[in-house]
Amino acid sequence: MSLKLANIAKRFGAFTALHDINLRARPGEFLALLGPSGSGKTTLLRIIAGLEFPERGTVYYEGEDITQLSVAERRIGFVFQQYALFKHMTVAENVGFGLSVRPRRERPPRREIKARAQELLDLVQLGDLGRRLPAQLSGGQRQRVALARALAVDPKLLLLDEPFGALDAKVRKELRHWLREFHDRVGLTSIFVTHDQEEALEVADRVVVMSNGAIEQIGTPAEVYDNPVNAFVFDFVGESNCVPVVAADGRATFRGTPVAVDTAGLRGAGDLYFRPHAARIGSEGEAGLPATVALVRPREGRARVEAEIAGLADVIELDVAPDTAPAVGATVTIVPTRARLFPAREPDEAAA
Amino acid sequence: MDLPDISVDTGGGRRPRRSSFVQPSVIPGFGLTFGFTLAWLCLIVLLPLSALFLRATGMSWHDFLEVGFSTRALRAYQLSFGASLAAGAVNTVSGLIIAWVLVRYSFPGKRLIGALVDLPFALPTAVAGIALTALYAQNGWIGGLIAPLGVKIAFTRAGVVIALIFIGLPFVVRSVEPVLADVGADVEEAAATLGATPLQTFRRVILPAIGPALLTGFALAFARGVGEYGSVIFIAGNMPYRSEIAPLLIVTQLEQFDYAGATAIASVMLVAAFVVLLFVNLLQRWTRKRGVA
Amino acid sequence: MAGTLAPSRTGRVVLMVLAFAFLALFIVAPLVAVFVEALSKGIATYGAALVEPDALSAIKLTLLVAAISVPLNVLFGLAASWAITKFDFPAKNLLITLIDLPFSVSPVVAGLIYVLLFGAQGWLGPWLEAHNVQIIFAVPGIVLATTFITFPFVARELIPLMEEQGRDDEEAAISLGASGWQAFRKVTLPNVRWALLYGVLLCNARAMGEFGAVSVVSGHIRGKTNTMPLHVEILYNEYNFAAAFAVASLLALLALATLALKSILEWRYGVHGKGHP
Helix, strand or coil: CCEEEEEEEEEECCEEEEEEEEEEECCCCEEEEECCCCCCHHHHHHHHHCCCCCCEEEEEECCEECCCCCCCCCCEEEECCCCCCCCCCCHHHHHHHHHHCCCCCCCCCHHHHHHHHHHHHHHCCCHHHCCCCHHHCCHHHHHHHHHHHHHCCCCCEEEEECCCCCCCHHHHHHHHHHHHHHHHHHCCCEEEEECCHHHHHHHCCEEEEEECCEEEEEECHHHHHHCCCCHHHHHHCCCCEEEEEEEECCEEEECCEEECCCCCCCCEEEEEEECCCCEEECCCCCCCEEEEEEEEEEECCEEEEEEECCCCCCCEEEEECHHHCCCCCCEEEEEECCEEEEECCCHHHHHC | CCCCCCCCCCCCCCCCCCCCCCCCCCCCCHHHHHHHHHHHHHHHHHHHHHHHHHHHHHCCHHHHHHHHCCHHHHHHHHHHHHHHHHHHHHHHHHHHHHHHHHHHCCCCCHHHHHHHCCHHHHCCHHHHHHHHHHHHCCCCHHHHHHHHHCCCCCCCHHHHHHHHHHHHHHHHHHHHHHHHHHHHHHHHHHHHHCCCCHHHHHHHHHHHHHHHHHHHHHHHHHHHHHHCCHHHHHHCCCCCCCCCCHHHHHHHHHHCCCHHHHHHHHHHHHHHHHHHHHHHHHHHHHHHHHHHC | CCCCCCCCHHHHHHHHHHHHHHHHHHHHHHHHHHHHHHCCCHHHHHHHHHHCHHHHHHHHHHHHHHHHHHHHHHHHHHHHHHHHHHCCCCCHHHHHHHHHHHHHCCHHHHHHHHHHHHCCCCCCHHHHHHCCCCCCCCHHHHHHHHHHHCCCHHHHHHHHHHHHHCCHHHHHHHHCCCCHHHHHHHHHHHHHHHHHHHHHHHHHHHHHHCCHHHHHHHCCCCCCCCCHHHHHHHHHHCCCHHHHHHHHHHHHHHHHHHHHHHHHHHHHHCCCCCCCC
């Protein structure tokens, strides 16, 4: 049940949607394609499904080249972002659709289709709603119907396009957990697309971070969060602060003040990245980033401090213990405890 | 990534590649439906229309001007375009009022009245023509009322305008209605809170918003009026040089087997229709752009 | 509240009176006039005018013409909207404009172009005559002209709706193993059925009521190439007003039925028709 993509490239007119994507999904794995809109993640998912065709490259399934196969031949289950439920069919008819359109010779009898639909509805815990129309369901229920419908054709691979995109915040959280459990129960190799890093980190076994049609990093949630390979991943996955520094001779300095970071041989202008929880307020006279506290507000048992550094447009955010929070207006020194240094991004790149 | 270096075969043997004309898609049936669409469009619309233009280009320039712009033809254009302009102007005002009443006020029977506005679309033009003639003839309900005042409508140019008002009304109402509903009473209230008088609100807030739709409705009604035949010929007097519309002149010349004359006049009208169509398209494109911005 | 336009009671009354008066004068009065004139010579005359052989043959021809051109335009509308909304190709907007073209052509011109093509003086006239095929002044010409006039009706109702509905449903059906035809029949068609019916309704009303284009190609042969609107004209020109209005009243009833069904589709099924040209 392994899926492999080799050198997948796709263009839409002059726009390159994907360049040279190489990726492998392990059997039973839950993979997230994470990236901002326009990063090519949905196009990639549709290419895996056979809904879109790559310009170059090959899709392998269990070592077999399936690039030529049609979407139906690939036996994938695809859950559309807006679910694409058939409005005029009942929930049970929607779920049974894939079986009812089989060629007459292969089509199971009506009763069997019904039973299979019921079985799948029970699986997604909607056993009582088979006779409703999609319009009579809540967003979360619709999503589960779409899932049951996709599973009805016994897919070898489950693909979900922004599975939580059309739901409101509370339902989204509940469904995330449910989907993760569901995946573990069914054991099907699954790939989902999301632009929400929290979602990707919480649900997936491994996260594929994409931007501008290329893969930036592939790793477990912990790897991409703790060891981002570049500034884009650092910035996109999780909260981050960015301060321009200069690196020379294995040392990085901000306006002459040294900051503790591994320069990894970098020289010249660089960007220092650190997460809000990976910095502290320094003691009197300690070397660090001089800043003025602009705002302090409580945040999940911690205090979130927003501080301004003179001449920098973005505020620095850090989390401290509530009892050690400084007063608004106070001048403090911020000491990053765990930071990463990346070469300075071009201005236009930083904007993107 | 632990991927072996795979040489990718991009040559033949890929999934059946359609021409680069259409983006590849998993949905089948493009060739069949597009081919049928194009064939049917050519057969029913484009070929016959080009036959007309080819006929016209077959005439010498001098002949074309002579028959296409003869005094009689000029008078007929004048009437068709003039009456369409007049009817369009009347409909712009009354259509706006009707749309306003339908969108902003609620009253019993509103749906019925809303549906009735479309009657001119559904009623065959010949039926409209004889009904209007019966009403406005000197012994008719309305004609009888105004005859003592010395006003004659049926069998005059005024009759043409009346028929075109009937035909064109729904165009304006249906164009303005959705836009007016979109502007919403809240925008008016916002203007009021900012100190605008009702007249200022209408002139500076409502009118600019519905202006393009109003103009579109006018242009559609105008275009329809210029080509209209059925509802007009009964109520117009059909006197050459006086109350003869351009489409009727085409029919008359056809009946006299004057194909050249009919072709020339039809070409002139067709070009005028395309100009209006182009105008409406540009107007709608411009409105859409503004709507997005 | 000084600035809002709505609350002024007098203004509201004035606008409503103006609107109702205009509608009464231009819409209701002509409609009433048709039925009053039709029954002016009594119910017996009315009935006689409808069952007289020429009237019956006109009714039959009108039904026949609609029965041919409406299905043709349905077929075309479905094909065109499938090609246009389910695929991406260049010059799509041009194609849509061309489909709408017949709406901006005068009915008389629409008739004329077929005369120029198929008439005795037309390009194909001699050839058709040699092979004993008559199109102009015969039923095929009437069908052609009617098809031209009603050409865009179904397509223009379907295209915006199918554009809005996107391709997800069809892709979902196909990813579940449906063939293109199954996706069309089981998913697309149910999705657009009310809009399709709406288009058919308007197409049919226009097909049965068309006058100008048909008048040019028909030749007005009584009992043979007269449709109902043409029959109305002939009776009217013969000063047989009661009979003319009697046949006209049938067409008016058709119009009223069309409006009623159209309104039901709008209210009950939320069809946002693009309506007529």
